[in-house]
Amino acid sequence: MKAPVRVAVTGAAGQISYSLIFRIASGSMLGPDQPVILQLLEIPPAMNALQGVLMELKDCAFPLVAGVIPSDDPNVAFKDADFALLVGSRPRGPGMERSDLLKANGAIFTVQGKALSDHANPDCRVLVVGNPANTNALILLKSAPKLNPRHITSMTRLDHNRSMAQIADKVGCHSSDVEQVVVWGNHSSTQYPDISYATAAGKPVRTAVADDWYKNDFIPTVQKRGAAIIKARGASSAASAANAAVEHMRDWALGSKGQWVSMGVYSKGNPYGIDEDLMFSFPITCEHGEWQIVGGLDRDAFSMDMIKKTEQELQAEREAIADMFK
Ligand SMILES: NC(=O)c1ccc[n+]([C@@H]2O[C@H](COP(=O)([O-])OP(=O)(O)OC[C@H]3O[C@@H](n4cnc5c(N)ncnc54)[C@H](O)[C@@H]3O)[C@@H](O)[C@H]2O)c1
Numbered sequence: 001m002k003a004p005v006r007v008a009v010t011g012a013a014g015q016i017s018y019s020l021i022f023r024i025a026s027g028s029m030l031g032p033d034q035p036v037i038l039q040l041l042e043i044p045p046a047m048n049a050l051q052g053v054l055m056e057l058k059d060c061a062f063p064l065v066a067g068v069i070p071s072d073d074p075n076v077a078f079k080d081a082d083f084a085l086l087v088g089s090r091p092r093g094p095g096m097e098r099s100d101l102l103k104a105n106g107a108i109f110t111v112q113g114k115a116l117s118d119h120a121n122p123d124c125r126v127l128v129v130g131n132p133a134n135t136n137a138l139i140l141l142k143s144a145p146k147l148n149p150r151h152i153t154s155m156t157r158l159d160h161n162r163s164m165a166q167i168a169d170k171v172g173c174h175s176s177d178v179e180q181v182v183v184w185g186n187h188s189s190t191q192y193p194d195i196s197y198a199t200a201a202g203k204p205v206r207t208a209v210a211d212d213w214y215k216n217d218f219i220p221t222v223q224k225r226g227a228a229i230i231k232a233r234g235a236s237s238a239a240s241a242a243n244a245a246v247e248h249m250r251d252w253a254l255g256s257k258g259q260w261v262s263m264g265v266y267s268k269g270n271p272y273g274i275d276e277d278l279m280f281s282f283p284i285t286c287e288h289g290e291w292q293i294v295g296g297l298d299r300d301a302f303s304m305d306m307i308k309k310t311e312q313e314l315q316a317e318r319e320a321i322a323d324m325f326k
């Protein structure tokens with residue numbers, strides 16, 4: 001057995017965490033031979049509910065759980081953390097855009113960025129899930145000077161998985177046969193799910209589907225899937241979001257085995273000329289605990305236009321938080 005690693009999860013009594021914590025504890029994220037110490041952060045009013053989660057966690061008797069530390073203090077929950085999954089923040093309701101949450105949630109990420117910087121393992125790998133995820137991650141990056149900016153990421157894996165599933169339905173294959181999907185930009189309704197390079201069972205997708213389906217059905221369906229789930233469930237996606245978080249961290253830590261994934265990463269030094277001070281989703285491969293942007297992809301005029309729109313939205317979100325860093 002390996003030595004345990006410390007995994008911090010915030011919003012630990014919330015909807016997403018109710019799936020996420022149990023998946024991490026079962027070994028789905030870091031592998032069946034990796035014990036974990038779970039460090040679970042909540043706000044004081046939710047500590048009772050968190051006690052219930054702890055009771056259920058105990059009742060699972062997971063062999064890989066080497067310890068559980070619940071806390072309402074980020075300095076405790078992030079102490080020596082090797083991985084941090086930042087879920088805790090308000091979800092949007094019907095009719096809202098994710099960026100409407102910036103005021104409510106942004107402040108959380110200055111406080112938690114500082115606490116991570118001061119107390120976590122300096123190599124800590126961070127995933128921001130709470131919305132608006134890209135810009136919350138940018139706030140965190142700017143608040144956490146002791147962390148490696150390459151180790152702060154935001155989640156677009158759910159959009160990536162949604163894209164694979166939509167393509168599989170359309171062309172009639174299994175979603176696991178779909179490869180080389182890319183989600184560019186923001187986890188928002190401007191995101192650009194790009195099938196230019198995608199294959200399904202080894203065959204190019206772009207030529208197998210009509211232009212009209214791609215532009216007027218597929219792209220808006222993926223862009224608005226979160227809102228469609230809120231409308232249907234009366235609450236935002238939780239199990240699929242937890243699954244995406246598990247897969248994001250698993251592939252980052254253990255490698256994507258040559259597969260392209262989508263991750264929001266700090267854009268400094270990116271090969272596509274995107275503004276270099278954004279958290280932007282790119283095509284990524286992961287190996288040995290580090291990510292690399294897949295370079296050298298040709299983008300046609302339509303793609304360039306879609307990428308520009310999502311970049312401009314992220315620039316506007318950055319402008320909206322500029323006061324926090326004066
Ligand atoms: N990036 C993505 O793909 C994606 C997907 C789904 C949901 N989300 C976002 O994830 C977030 C959480 O969603 P949910 O459904 O679990 O919400 P939820 O309301 O069920 O749970 C959020 C939890 O966070 C806790 N919390 C609030 N402030 C906190 C703080 N400062 N520190 C620690 N915990 C805190 C709350 O007490 C609550 O228990 C939302 O912002 C949602 O929009 C992102």
Ligand SMILES: O=C(O)C[C@H](O)C(=O)O
Binds near residue numbers: 229
């Ligand atoms: O859409 C939301 O607000 C929740 C989440 O970001 C999602 O994509 O399902």
